[in-house]
Amino acid sequence: MSDLPADLEAVRTRVLAEISAASDVAALDDIRVAALGKKGEVSLMMRGLGKMSPDEKKIMGPALNGLKADLNAAVDARKTDLENAALDAALASETMDMTLPVGKPNGTLHPVSQVMEEMAAIFSDMGFSVAEGPDIEDDFHNFTALNFPPGHPARDMHDTFFLEDGEKVLRTHTSPVQIRTMINQKPPIRIIAPGRTYRSDSDQTHTPMFHQVEGLVIDKGIHMGHLKGVLMDFVSAFFETDVDVQFRPHHFPFTEPSAEMDVRYERDGAAIKIGQGEKWMEILGCGMVHPNVLRACGLDPDEYQGFAFGMGVDRLAMLKYGMPDLRDMFASDTRWLSHYGFDPLVQANLATGLS
Numbered sequence: 001m002s003d004l005p006a007d008l009e010a011v012r013t014r015v016l017a018e019i020s021a022a023s024d025v026a027a028l029d030d031i032r033v034a035a036l037g038k039k040g041e042v043s044l045m046m047r048g049l050g051k052m053s054p055d056e057k058k059i060m061g062p063a064l065n066g067l068k069a070d071l072n073a074a075v076d077a078r079k080t081d082l083e084n085a086a087l088d089a090a091l092a093s094e095t096m097d098m099t100l101p102v103g104k105p106n107g108t109l110h111p112v113s114q115v116m117e118e119m120a121a122i123f124s125d126m127g128f129s130v131a132e133g134p135d136i137e138d139d140f141h142n143f144t145a146l147n148f149p150p151g152h153p154a155r156d157m158h159d160t161f162f163l164e165d166g167e168k169v170l171r172t173h174t175s176p177v178q179i180r181t182m183i184n185q186k187p188p189i190r191i192i193a194p195g196r197t198y199r200s201d202s203d204q205t206h207t208p209m210f211h212q213v214e215g216l217v218i219d220k221g222i223h224m225g226h227l228k229g230v231l232m233d234f235v236s237a238f239f240e241t242d243v244d245v246q247f248r249p250h251h252f253p254f255t256e257p258s259a260e261m262d263v264r265y266e267r268d269g270a271a272i273k274i275g276q277g278e279k280w281m282e283i284l285g286c287g288m289v290h291p292n293v294l295r296a297c298g299l300d301p302d303e304y305q306g307f308a309f310g311m312g313v314d315r316l317a318m319l320k321y322g323m324p325d326l327r328d329m330f331a332s333d334t335r336w337l338s339h340y341g342f343d344p345l346v347q348a349n350l351a352t353g354l355s
């Protein structure tokens, strides 16, 4: 028996009974509002305090505050019980038989993601680790450190997306990731840098956003033979067949000497078969890291050398899996995705076959 005035004791007993009988959280909240809400029974009593005599107020004030605190505590405790009971019930009903075969997941792995995973599997098998970096870059990491002379066409608006501040750019290649790695990590360095890249020169076969994988090796005594060996192994593993390649001299500001690598191919019907044939198709660019780039990253070109390469992932996915139009890659058409998509539960790895 509490020392509450009788009428408050009655309220307390009744509301506590209602609280413990509440069957769910919603019902419990109705009880709380009816007693403690703005127009709640107890709240109205507390509003009556103003009209009471000082003696009455001395009794009713603390009594009402005590009652309010008791009822709030009872509501919180009941709420926790109800929530735990609901969770136990859900856990009990949701049995998951882990021995059952996984149902067909709805949704597929986008071909670009599949190819990124295949490339990561191939290069990590060659001792490369995956490095990533920001899509928004500054002039130094995207151009200057890569030996792009001032005024180089790649620097201006028709090729590059500039942010409002006129300084920052959407990276036009993932090379800034390698620059950041060379500045923050001492050689030996063996990385690939996959990611989104942006160029404002879109047309039939170029989209404003596309995907690249670039690679970099920095160590002592690195030469062009290492570059050719790694890329020849890569291309045969990627196309899962023996691929004839040729290296054709080219020019990039960030590599010297530079080359583009072509693969042999032949048409069979609408499809393209990579590997053998009379025709050549350029699939990537590469070269020995330019001494100015090494110096820009604080490395002595007489002590360290390196090679680098870069390829367009979207394009290589089209070549390997025969998609006719690059723009479909970005159209989010579920029919296209279910046709060209991959099983998300099958991880690309060399042992069980990439694709």
Ligand code: 2U9
Binding pocket: 173, 175, 176, 178, 179, 211, 212, 214, 215, 216, 252, 254, 255, 284, 285, 286, 287, 289, 290, 293, 308, 309, 310, 311, 312, 313
């Ligand atoms: C550092 C030094 C050198 C990366 C390279 C290419 C050649 C290349 C193109 C392929 C298709 C871009 O997506 S694409 O249009 N890239 O041909 N990229 S060498 O060279 C580097 C990178 C980083 C520090």
